Amino acid sequence: MTLIAHMTDLHLRPRGLACYRVSDTNMLAERAIRALQALDTRPDALVITGDLTDRSDPREYAVARQLLSRLQMPIYLLPGNHDSTDGMRREMAGYPGLSETGDGKICYTADIGACRLVVLDTHLAGSPCGELGREQLAWLNARLHEDRRPTLIALHHPPALSGIRHMDAIGLTDAAALAEVLSPHAHVERILCGHLHRPIIASFAGKVMTLAPSTGHQVVLDLTEESPAQFNFEPPAYFLHYHSVETGVVSHMAYVENFPGPFSFYADDGVVWPGDET
Numbered sequence: 001m002t003l004i005a006h007m008t009d010l011h012l013r014p015r016g017l018a019c020y021r022v023s024d025t026n027m028l029a030e031r032a033i034r035a036l037q038a039l040d041t042r043p044d045a046l047v048i049t050g051d052l053t054d055r056s057d058p059r060e061y062a063v064a065r066q067l068l069s070r071l072q073m074p075i076y077l078l079p080g081n082h083d084s085t086d087g088m089r090r091e092m093a094g095y096p097g098l099s100e101t102g103d104g105k106i107c108y109t110a111d112i113g114a115c116r117l118v119v120l121d122t123h124l125a126g127s128p129c130g131e132l133g134r135e136q137l138a139w140l141n142a143r144l145h146e147d148r149r150p151t152l153i154a155l156h157h158p159p160a161l162s163g164i165r166h167m168d169a170i171g172l173t174d175a176a177a178l179a180e181v182l183s184p185h186a187h188v189e190r191i192l193c194g195h196l197h198r199p200i201i202a203s204f205a206g207k208v209m210t211l212a213p214s215t216g217h218q219v220v221l222d223l224t225e226e227s228p229a230q231f232n233f234e235p236p237a238y239f240l241h242y243h244s245v246e247t248g249v250v251s252h253m254a255y256v257e258n259f260p261g262p263f264s265f266y267a268d269d270g271v272v273w274p275g276d277e278t
Contacts, residue, residue: 002113004152005036005043005073006239008194009051009214011082012067014059020231025054025216026063028236028256032215033067035256036238043240045073045112049194049212050080050122050156052088061091076110079123080156080195081130081170105136109143115189115243118143120155128170130157130195137174137181144185150243151188158193158211160202166229167196167219179205189249190241199237199253210251212239 011025019025053060077095079088089098097108105121122130159175161168182205191209197219200211218234236256243249
């Protein structure tokens, strides 16, 4: 079996500074890493689908390096709109794939157990929107034709619309072109993304898209026509993508917080359940 942890949108800040004045994203990211370390089964890898930092500040990348150094597993990074391609390549040098991508987009492949990960870069300088571009799409098409193993595609901006209008307005600008590339490939079992700070499952190009919530604050669920851009502190979470020959890829959402339990499924002595009177 293969187990891949998927976190997103950490929005790390320089030490002592909150995100948007009220979100202690560094503390919340610390909790997420501790939750990952506490799992009974250690993941084979961690994928972080962008917005590792809040402003692509070297001090924020320094926090990221210190935080991620605690994990004894490969970590695969890609930039979001709050990061920058050049900043991530420079400040996170040494992480898989980042130093092998030249000076263009950060795109690379990785083998994780029986699965193949394909990492894409949607960062668009000066814009909250995302774009893959022709060159990266051609690269992706070539990678999908060369290997037919179960494949997960990781990118920051979700290609499918969510119905949250203010977030859809800053989505992936060339989603239709991505759909043309992905549609013929049945071995693409998951599209992993972030950006929306909510757990969202959708279909895109005949594939399952799993959009992970943030490890910090979440975007308010508002599907009205004029939904304002607001966030709250719903419980942070992340995804665990489990793969086996029998199941294919199965995605589980795991919460960062601790809750009461576990408890065994046993009734109290002497309890008679309805229908069991006889």
